[in-house]
Amino acid sequence: MRLHAHAGEELDAVLETLPVSSVWGIGRRLESSLKLLGVESVLRLKRANFRRIRDGLGITMQRTVQELNGEPWLELEEAAPIAKKVISSRSIWAKGGEPAGATGSHQLSCC
Incomplete structure (x- = not known):
């Protein structure tokens, strides 16, 4: 337990030297x-009253303060799934089903 407190003191010493602008999104x-x-x-931001921060700067800033204090606000299950999209284009095809610019002796092949 004493080791953990010491590590927290070291972290706070580092956070005190960092300007608040070094936090992502600020x-x-x-x-x-x-x-x-x-x-x-960053240390002053970490120790700020998150309700006061929310009232003055919004919920996103409040969540940033909570994150600095080790309180995650977005669980992995709540994260939106990555959307997979399939994009198709027919812009290379000319009328008649032939590739644009193709002549009788040329073929378009893939893979």
């Missing part, structure tokens, strides 16, 4: 808004 505008709230480092 750009210049959001960084400015966070600075107005006194949040300039």
